[in-house]
Amino acid sequence: MSTATLDDLPAFSSIEVSDLVAAVEAQLTQAIVEGRLPPGSRIVEAEIARRMNVSRAPVREAARRLERQGVLVARPRHGFAVRTITTREIDDLFQLRLNLELMAVSLACRQASDAGLARLMQMVDEMVRDADSLPQSERVARDLGFHTYLCELSGNAYLHRVFVNMQTEIRMVVALIDRVYADPRVVAETHRPIARAVGQRDEQAAAAALRFHIEDAHTHLRAVFMQKQGTAPIPPKEPAP
Numbered sequence: 001m002s003t004a005t006l007d008d009l010p011a012f013s014s015i016e017v018s019d020l021v022a023a024v025e026a027q028l029t030q031a032i033v034e035g036r037l038p039p040g041s042r043i044v045e046a047e048i049a050r051r052m053n054v055s056r057a058p059v060r061e062a063a064r065r066l067e068r069q070g071v072l073v074a075r076p077r078h079g080f081a082v083r084t085i086t087t088r089e090i091d092d093l094f095q096l097r098l099n100l101e102l103m104a105v106s107l108a109c110r111q112a113s114d115a116g117l118a119r120l121m122q123m124v125d126e127m128v129r130d131a132d133s134l135p136q137s138e139r140v141a142r143d144l145g146f147h148t149y150l151c152e153l154s155g156n157a158y159l160h161r162v163f164v165n166m167q168t169e170i171r172m173v174v175a176l177i178d179r180v181y182a183d184p185r186v187v188a189e190t191h192r193p194i195a196r197a198v199g200q201r202d203e204q205a206a207a208a209a210l211r212f213h214i215e216d217a218h219t220h221l222r223a224v225f226m227q228k229q230g231t232a233p234i235p236p237k238e239p240a241p
Contacts, residue, residue: 012051020058025065027052032071032082033171034137039084043072071168083172087226090173093166094218100163101147101214105206107154108198116153121195123149127188139184140174146191150198173221190216 012027028048031037043063049056063080066072072080108117123146131139144167151163190213197206 012048020054021061021065024048024052024054024058025062028062028066029071029168030137032066033140033168033175035175037082039082039172041082042075042078043080043082045079066168069165069168071172085173085225087222087229090218090222090225093169093173094214094221097163097166097170098211098214098218100159100166101150101210102207103156104151104154104159104163105194105198105210106203107156107159108150109201109203109206111155112153112198117195117199117201120146120149120153121192121199124188124191124195127191128185131184131188134184136184139187140171143187143191144170146195150194153198173225 012031028037028043037043043059045056045059045063049059052059063072067074067080071083073083075081123142127139127142127146130142134142148160148163148167151160154160193209194206194213197209
């Protein structure tokens with residue numbers, strides 16, 4: 001387990017809002033998904049509370065929330081630490097994600113509104129337009145926003161809730177591997193076949209486009225993760241056409 005010194009800890013801004021726990025949770029989550037609190041790092045409650053200008057109680061409660069989400073783990077007599085990720089967990093996460101989103105596109109093709117489907121394509125256009133100017137953290141947020149909205153269009157509130165609860169773990173994985181693809185515009189464009197097929201309410205084409213998109217991302221993420229662990233070569237930088 002790595003222990004950050006006080007000078008190594010990420011910068012946190014002072015919080016002066018009513019919902020302290022949610023605000024602390026949001027800042028901790030951002031630090032984790034951006035890699036500023038890497039896997040294994042201890043959550044030093046007293047220091048984080050001091051930097052955020054809050055008491056330790058909301059920091060502890062925020063840590064408990066993140067533990068329930070699978071982002072932090074409790075260490076006996078040592079508080080909380082950022083959870084480490086294994087290759088098996090990456091595989092399990094993407095397997096669940098694929099099956100959830102396959103169900104989502106099927107339902108969206110059948111019952112989403114025309115306005116909702118048009119918004120999906122608009123999101124792709126915005127991702128492509130801004131891909132070169134956005135930092136990686138914002139590109140990842142928009143990418144997940146597209147998939148979250150796709151799950152929302154399914155009309156199944158439980159499916160949508162499960163996917164939302166997976167987002168932080170997905171972002172953690174991305175933070176571990178820095179930039180997988182060389183061209184962010186190419187990555188943004190890989191969402192277009194999904195949006196087009198769903199917009200045409202073509203379930204078969206939508207499922208095929210989604211499966212390719214997620215399995216390709218899984219392959220690249222897994223390979224880069226293993227390479228960082230010293231167990232595999234670096235994968236190709238661009239997705240297949």
